[in-house]
Amino acid sequence: MKRKLWQSILLYATVIVACAVVLFPVYWMVVTSLQPPGSLRAYPPHFLPPDPQWQTYIRLFIETDILRWMANSAIVAVTATGISMVAAVLAGYSLSRYQTKSSENVGLFILMSKMLPATMLIIPLFGIMRSLGLMGSLWSLIFAHATGIVPFATWMLKGYFDSIPNELEQAAQVDGCTPWGALFRVILPVAAPGLAATSLYGFVLSWADYLFARTFLANNADSWTVNLGIATFKGEYQTDWNLVMAASLLAALPIMIAYLFLQRFLVGGMTAGAGK
Amino acid sequence: MTDLSQPRPATAPVRRSSGLFGIDLASPRHARKLGYLLLLPAVLLILGILVYPMLLAIEISFHDVKFATLSFGASEYTLKNYVKLFTSSDFWNAIGVSAKLLVVVTTISMLVGLGAALLVNQQFRGRGVARMLIALPWAIPEVVAVITWLWILDASFGILNWMLLKLGLIGLPISWLNQPLPAFSAVTMVMVWKGFPFISIMILAGLQSIPEEYYQAARVDGANVWKRFIWITLPCLMPVLGVSLVLTVLWVFRDFSIINVLTGGGPVGATETLAIMTYEEAFSFFRMGYASALGVVTLVICALISAFLVKKTSHAVF
Amino acid sequence: MADIQIQNLNKRYGTFQALHDMSLDVKDGEFIVFVGPSGCGKSTALKILAGLEAASTGSIIIGGEDVTELAPAKRDIAMVFQNYALYPHLTVRQNIGFGLMMRGTDKKQINQRVERAAQALEISDLLERRPKALSGGQRQRVALGRAIVREPRVFLMDEPLSNLDAALRVQMRAEITALQRRIGVTTIYVTHDQTEAMTMADRIVIMRKGVVQQIGSPDTLFNHPANMFVAGFIGSPAMNFLSGKVQRDDRGLNIDAGGLRLPVAEAAAAYLGKTVICGIRPESLDLARDDAPALEITPTLVESLGTEAYVHFKLPGQQVATAVAGEHEHQPLGNGTLIARLYDVGTPLSGGTIRLGLKPQASVHLFDPATEQAIS
Numbered sequence: 001m002k003r004k005l006w007q008s009i010l011l012y013a014t015v016i017v018a019c020a021v022v023l024f025p026v027y028w029m030v031v032t033s034l035q036p037p038g039s040l041r042a043y044p045p046h047f048l049p050p051d052p053q054w055q056t057y058i059r060l061f062i063e064t065d066i067l068r069w070m071a072n073s074a075i076v077a078v079t080a081t082g083i084s085m086v087a088a089v090l091a092g093y094s095l096s097r098y099q100t101k102s103s104e105n106v107g108l109f110i111l112m113s114k115m116l117p118a119t120m121l122i123i124p125l126f127g128i129m130r131s132l133g134l135m136g137s138l139w140s141l142i143f144a145h146a147t148g149i150v151p152f153a154t155w156m157l158k159g160y161f162d163s164i165p166n167e168l169e170q171a172a173q174v175d176g177c178t179p180w181g182a183l184f185r186v187i188l189p190v191a192a193p194g195l196a197a198t199s200l201y202g203f204v205l206s207w208a209d210y211l212f213a214r215t216f217l218a219n220n221a222d223s224w225t226v227n228l229g230i231a232t233f234k235g236e237y238q239t240d241w242n243l244v245m246a247a248s249l250l251a252a253l254p255i256m257i258a259y260l261f262l263q264r265f266l267v268g269g270m271t272a273g274a275g276k
Numbered sequence: 277m278t279d280l281s282q283p284r285p286a287t288a289p290v291r292r293s294s295g296l297f298g299i300d301l302a303s304p305r306h307a308r309k310l311g312y313l314l315l316l317p318a319v320l321l322i323l324g325i326l327v328y329p330m331l332l333a334i335e336i337s338f339h340d341v342k343f344a345t346l347s348f349g350a351s352e353y354t355l356k357n358y359v360k361l362f363t364s365s366d367f368w369n370a371i372g373v374s375a376k377l378l379v380v381v382t383t384i385s386m387l388v389g390l391g392a393a394l395l396v397n398q399q400f401r402g403r404g405v406a407r408m409l410i411a412l413p414w415a416i417p418e419v420v421a422v423i424t425w426l427w428i429l430d431a432s433f434g435i436l437n438w439m440l441l442k443l444g445l446i447g448l449p450i451s452w453l454n455q456p457l458p459a460f461s462a463v464t465m466v467m468v469w470k471g472f473p474f475i476s477i478m479i480l481a482g483l484q485s486i487p488e489e490y491y492q493a494a495r496v497d498g499a500n501v502w503k504r505f506i507w508i509t510l511p512c513l514m515p516v517l518g519v520s521l522v523l524t525v526l527w528v529f530r531d532f533s534i535i536n537v538l539t540g541g542g543p544v545g546a547t548e549t550l551a552i553m554t555y556e557e558a559f560s561f562f563r564m565g566y567a568s569a570l571g572v573v574t575l576v577i578c579a580l581i582s583a584f585l586v587k588k589t590s591h592a593v594f
Numbered sequence: 595m596a597d598i599q600i601q602n603l604n605k606r607y608g609t610f611q612a613l614h615d616m617s618l619d620v621k622d623g624e625f626i627v628f629v630g631p632s633g634c635g636k637s638t639a640l641k642i643l644a645g646l647e648a649a650s651t652g653s654i655i656i657g658g659e660d661v662t663e664l665a666p667a668k669r670d671i672a673m674v675f676q677n678y679a680l681y682p683h684l685t686v687r688q689n690i691g692f693g694l695m696m697r698g699t700d701k702k703q704i705n706q707r708v709e710r711a712a713q714a715l716e717i718s719d720l721l722e723r724r725p726k727a728l729s730g731g732q733r734q735r736v737a738l739g740r741a742i743v744r745e746p747r748v749f750l751m752d753e754p755l756s757n758l759d760a761a762l763r764v765q766m767r768a769e770i771t772a773l774q775r776r777i778g779v780t781t782i783y784v785t786h787d788q789t790e791a792m793t794m795a796d797r798i799v800i801m802r803k804g805v806v807q808q809i810g811s812p813d814t815l816f817n818h819p820a821n822m823f824v825a826g827f828i829g830s831p832a833m834n835f836l837s838g839k840v841q842r843d844d845r846g847l848n849i850d851a852g853g854l855r856l857p858v859a860e861a862a863a864a865y866l867g868k869t870v871i872c873g874i875r876p877e878s879l880d881l882a883r884d885d886a887p888a889l890e891i892t893p894t895l896v897e898s899l900g901t902e903a904y905v906h907f908k909l910p911g912q913q914v915a916t917a918v919a920g921e922h923e924h925q926p927l928g929n930g931t932l933i934a935r936l937y938d939v940g941t942p943l944s945g946g947t948i949r950l951g952l953k954p955q956a957s958v959h960l961f962d963p964a965t966e967q968a969i970s
Contacts, residue, residue, distance in 0.1 A: 011400055018395060019409045025424045025469070026412065028435060032427060041433045044442075084321075091318035098311025106315050113326045115578050117530045119554040120571025123564050124332035125325070127346050147325035150318050167679035170646050173666040174673045174750075175740070176696030178302045179310055189683040208417035210533040215559065227419040231537055234423050241427050248420045259415035263408045267481045302665030304648035 026252075033057075033246035040241050056246045065221070066247055069229035073207055074254070076138050076225060080145035081202040087150050088198065092157030093183060097166070107158070114151040122215050129216055136220030144212045149202040156201065160194030161187065197265040200258055207255050226251040330575070337568035357569035366545065366553065367570070374529060374549040376460070381467045381528045386521065388468060389475025394509075396476075397483045407480065414473035418533040425466045426538065429453065456546035459539050463547050466534055471527060475520045482516030483509070522585045526578060550574045596657030596747040596780060597622045598643070603652035605638050605804075612638045614804040616652070623778040625771070627795035629785055630827070635804040636784045637752060643782060644750050645669050657747055667696070669748075672741035676753040678733045680725035680740075686712075687721040690739045697744075711743040714773075731762045738770070742777065749774070749781040755790065767793060788828050792816070800824050817957070822966040825873045825959055831904065833873045834932040836912050837963065840865045849958075851912060854889045854951065856958050861970050865962075870969065873959035874952070876904070879934035882951030889950040894931060905934040905948065 003011070032040070034052040060066055095107045125144065134140040168190065169182035177185060188195065213228040224232070230247050237243055259266075301310040332346065338353045361367050396407045413421065428436050429452040437449040452458045486509065494504045510517075532551045535541060541548035541556065550570060558567035598620040605613035613635040620626050628636035641647040643654060645666035653662040661669050672693070680689050690711055691704045699707075712718045715735040725733060734754065741749055754770070755763045771794045774781050785791055791798045792812045800807045800815065800823075808820040812828075819825035825833045838849040840862050847863060849856045849872055856872055882888030895906040908931055934950055952958070960969040 008400075011398060015395060015400070015402075015406050018392060019406060022392075022410055022413060022469070022473075025421065025428060026416070028428060029424045043438075045433075045435055045438060087317040087321055090314040090316075094311045094314035098307060098314070100308060100311065103311055103315060106319060110318055110322060113322045115526060115575075115582055116326055116330055117551065117554075117571060117574045117578060119530065119532055119551040119558075120333050120568065120575055121326065121329045122555070123558050123568050123571060124329040124336065124346070126558075127332075127343065128329065131346055143321075143325055147321045150321055154318055165677055165679065167675040167677055168681065170644070170666070171673065171675060171679040171740075172681070172692070173302070173646065174644055174669075174671060175693035175744075176667045178665065178667060179307075181696070186681055186683075190681070192683075204415055208419075208533075210417075210419045210537070211555075227417050227533075230423060231419050234426075241430075244423060245427065248423050252416045252420045255415045255417070256412065259412065260408060263411070264404070266477055267407075267484065300663075300665055302667060303663050304642075304645050304665070305663055307648065 029245045029249050029252075032241055033243075033249055035242050037240070037242060053242065056242050057250075060243060060246050060250070063243075064229070064233060064247065065224070066226070066229060066233075066250060068222070069224050069226040070250065070254070072138060072223055073225040073227070073251075076141045076145060077203050077206040079138075080142045080149065080206045081199055083142065083146040084149035084153055084202050085195070085199055087146070088153035088157055089188070089195070091150070091154045093161055093187065095154070095158045096161035097169075107154075110151050110154050112151075118148070118211055122211060125212075126215055134216070136217055136223055138217075138223050140216040141209070141212055141225070144216070145206040145209060148209075149205050153198045153202055156198045157191070157194060160191050160198075164190055193265040196262050200262040200266060203258060204255050333568045333571050333575075336565055337572045339565050341565040342562050343564055357566045360566060361569050361573065366548075369545050370548050370550045370553045373460075373545070373547060374551075377463065377467075377547075377549060378525060378528050380464050381471065382521070382524050384464065384468045385471045385475055385524055385528075386517070389472040389520070390479055390517075392472065392476040393479035393483060397480060411473035411477050413469055414477065416470070418470060418531075419537055421470050422466060422534055422537040425462070425469075426453075429462055453539055454543055456543060459543055459546050463535055463538055466538060467528060467531070470534065471524060475524060478516055478520045478523075479513060482513045486512045518585070522582055525581055525585065529578060529581070530574065550577075598657075598748060598780060598782070599655040600639075600643070601653050601655070603639065603642060603654070604650045605635070605642060605647070606650045612804050613642070613649075616801075616806055618799060618806075618809065620780055620782070623780055625774050625781045625783065625794060625796045626799060627783045627785060627791040627797075628799045628801060629788060629791040630801035630807075632786060633803070634801040636786075636799075636801050638804075639801075640750055640752055640782060640784045643748075644671060644673050670746050671748045671750055672744055672746040673750040673752065674737045674741050674754045676756055678725075678737040678754075678757075680733055680736055682725050685722050685724055686717065686728070686736050686739075689725065689736055690721075690743050693740065693744045707743050708739075711739045714742070715739050730758050731766065734758060734766060738773070742773070742779075745777075746779065749779050749783075751781065751783040753785055754783075756785070756787070770794065789830065792828065798828075800827060818968070818970075819873075819959060820968055822871065822873070822961045822968075825961070825968075829875060831876045831933045831935065833875050833959070834879075835961075836872050836874065836909065836932075837869055838872055838912070839869050840867065842866060849960075851889075853887060855887050856952060858958060858960060859970075862960050865960075865969065869963060871961040871963050871966075873961060875956070876933045876935035878953050878956030878958075879950050880936060880953045881939065882949040884949075886951050890947050891950060892947050901938060903936050903939050905936060905950075906931045907934070907948075908932065 031047065031049060033056055034049045034054070035046065036049070036051060036053050039046055039049070091107075091110060095103060129135050129140040132140075164187060168186055169177075169179070172182035172186045173179065208227065209225070210227045210231065213225045214231070217223050217225065217228060230244075230251055233247060234244050300306065301313070331348075335348050337357055338355070339351050340354050340356050341351065392410050396403060396410055400406075428434055431437065431449055431451040431454070434449075434452070436452075437446070440446045441449065450458050452462045490508050490512070491504055494508055499507065529549075530551050531549075532555060535547050535549060535552050536555070539547045541552040551574065554567050554570040554574060557563045557570060598618075600616055600618040600620075603613055603616040604611070616635075616639060618626075628639060630636050638647065642649045645661070645664060649662060653660055655661065656669060656671070681692065684692065687705075687708055691708045694704045694707060708721070709718065712721055715738055717732060717735045717739065720728060720732060720736070725736065728736065734757075737754065751770075755766055758766060767790060770783075783790075783794060791800075792815075795812055797809060797811055798815055799809050802823050808815060808824045810818075815824060815828045819828060822835065826835070836851045838851040838856065840847065840849055840858065842848075845857070847858050847860060847866075849858055849862075849870070851872060856874075858872075862870065889909070891905075891907040891909070893905045893907050895904075897904040897906075961967065962969055
């Protein structure tokens with residue numbers, strides 16, 4: 001099946017336009033952050049800054065706590081993803097391999113819990129975290145995020161495990177592994193792409209959270225995450241758009257990079273988790 | 277047939293293996309127990325952080341309280357919150373806004389998502405890069421996305437107004453966030469931009485699992501591009517589309533960050549969804565009982581929508 | 595190396611009885627084949643032997659030791675799977691050595707034993723590859739290597755040849771048999787293919803719907819099938835079944851089957867005057883002499899294979915559809931046509947009628963139409 005020339009041109013043109021439209025906000029974020037303050041309001045706007053202002057970023061590091069916010073976000077995202085992956089790997093494996101009527105119901109229960117609206121849960125959670133003394137502590141966020149990741153991660157991983165033949169761990173068990181050994185020495189290494197995709201999903205979910213951070217951490221500026229920090233910062237530096245965009249870019253950068261590396265696993269992980 | 281009935285040996289030595297509490301979970305006899313044990317961490321997390329708070333929220337919604345209580349039956353039960361809710365015009369406004377947003381954003385996101393997935397599923401050089409780039413907004417935190425859009429939508433110096441003016445589509449700059457319809461459009465725009473990539477990723481995964489033989493067979497049967505799409509692609513994608521639809525609907529219905537940072541629910545409630553209203557009542561006005569009632573209503577609607585959609589879409593699967 | 599006793603093994607899934615009171619004594623070094631159509635319980639029995647599934651009741655004793663409750667890892671067995679179940683993330687060397695590593699064998703010894711096993715299977719030059727880069731036959735060898743390197747007490751093989759193409763299957767069949775004879779490890783081999791069972795086994799356990807039908811050497815099963823199922827399952831093409839009435843004339847007890855007079859043994863006297871089912875192997879039929887009584891048939895199809903010819907024909911009203919053939923039950927081979935397997939036929943057969951008679955020494959198997967058990 002050979003494409004005609006005009007079809008090829010049309011296809012490439014569509015792809016390029018689509019990507020350009022989708023990526024424009026990201027591009028504009030980069031351009032604005034390098035714009036000298038004076039040319040932010042230039043008319044017509046500069047689509048390429050004539051004189052890139054790298055010191056905007058230096059100013060950002062000096063004037064704001066963005067590095068600490070990012071560190072907090074990273075701590076929360078890594079820990080929450082770690083905790084949720086342990087729970088989701090075990091649960092997904094169980095749902096894939098030890099299927100019984102009642103475990104199927106538990107599986108459905110896990111999936112259904114994704115339906116609960118966070119804006120409802122946060123009201124009692126606010127009280128619970130306060131009574132546990134976790135208000136303002138990163139742990140409050142870690143637990144909330146970890147639990148939020150578990151349902152979908154469990155189902156993604158279940159789908160992935162389903163695609164690995166049963167005989168593999170049976171062979172491992174006959175070869176002398178315990179069920180744990182079979183899981184850790186055989187199934188998990190084989191499922192590595194699925195684990196990568198699911199971890200990325202969890203990490204993105206945690207890093208992007210604003211609702212829980214805003215509710216649990218607002219009173220303790222030391223433990224702000226990057227989203228909370230930027231939202232507040234935006235309120236203070238209303239018009240310093242170059243600074244705000246620089247901070248935004250930094251906040252988005254870690255997961256954009258993680259995404260670029262792991263994106264190819266994501267599609268596979270989704271097929272397993274979402275398809276059938 | 278003599279082999280069938282063998283004399284049993286007197287007693288065979290039995291090797292017992294010890295394990296946790298004397299139970300060897302590796303033994304075939306205990307496989308099921310191991311299965312349940314593996315589910316435990318996930319179930320405990322969900323019970324503690326999702327189910328217990330949910331029950332508390334339902335409990336609180338029946339009390340006239342300003343702050344969340346952590347015990348059951350602490351004070352008098354009342355229907356006051358619900359009565360107030362159903363007679364409040366704000367509540368019905370929020371329901372209307374939520375419904376409108378749900379239909380508009382979900383429809384556009386699904387169409388854009390499907391289109392983007394079909395586009396990057398074509399064979400062309402640089403396809404890998406295109407796939408990566410077109411779904412990039414998925415990886416950008418909502419708050420960051422919204423702040424960037426705030427700058428793009430800026431009434432006086434925003435790039436969008438400049439472009440629209442240049443193209444002659446508008447005569448005067450639009451004050452995007454201060455008028456009801458433009459504000460609603462702005463929210464729609466940002467939500468679609470942020471939401472369609474996930475749908476694309478799911479659909480792309482679905483597209484890749486359709487066997488190429490189907491298309492070859494259809495081509496042999498003389499089906500053109502459009503017919504192949506209608507008779508092969510769509511039916512094969514139904515399960516994925518169903519799941520994407522449910523996830524998108526739930527996301528739009530419950531999302532807080534985008535609207536909160538973009539418009540805060542304004543102007544004059546034009547973008548105030550149930551989620552925004554719940555949060556405001558709870559943490560701006562500290563009417564937690566009332567807010568919980570709102571939350572419970574949100575929950576019930578979510579449950580109804582997903583039950584309906586799951587039923588509808590599971591039909592499509594078979 | 596060890597003997598195995600299977601005692602009154604039962605397996606239920608809810609109300610479904612997958613395995614019904616199975617008992618078997620396997621001698622040390624014996625090659626046993628479990629054979630039967632899919633769903634007959636042969637794989638379930640093997641999984642229970644391996645410890646991958648729990649028995650509902652009954653016990654398994656390997657080498658005098660009750661292992662019923664023991665984890666697979668502690669049973670000292672090796673298993674070869676239908677899809678080989680090679681670890682995709684490990685090299686061939688690591689695959690074969692995995693079991694030894696799990697048992698704490700030291701590195702040097704693992705390497706030695708892996709290389710010896712690889713040599714025996716002629717896969718020495720593949721040791722550093724991953725399973726993905728191997729052909730089906732090579733994967734099969736690696737799976738075998740993984741089993742033999744541990745020198746276990748028992749080999750369990752679950753349809754190990756069914757993923758190979760026909761030619762390779764014949765070759766590997768011979769190789770596995772030779773390997774087993776050489777190292778003498780007690781082996782239990784599951785297959786749905788009666789040819790594999792007949793060519794490889796010391797003894798065959800033939801099963802249907804969870805129930806053992808007959809246990810015996812290939813010759814016993816072929817020459818003295820216990821019931822119609824065994825008779826129809828063993829042998830290819832399958833045995834022909836005809837119904838006929840037992841009668842007595844001056845030459846003794848016989849059955850009249852469509853013009854053919856089948857002499858039968860005195861054991862059938864109890865059925866005098868009643869209808870029974872006669873089993874005649876396709877090989878037992880031959881072209882009849884002109885003066886002898888014969889079946890006058892019109893072939894529906896003649897398959898000529900050079901030295902032999904399969905003649906398909908029908909006998910309306912007399913033939914009994916065979917209930918079983920091949921891997922799947924209730925899928926009668928050739929739509930209930932009867933087959934004669936004729937050797938060295940000089941004249942062309944197609945067109946016109948053919949007169950078929952019974953070979954002089956051929957035996958006729960008789961079955962009770964109600965119980966389907968052999969009459970003997």
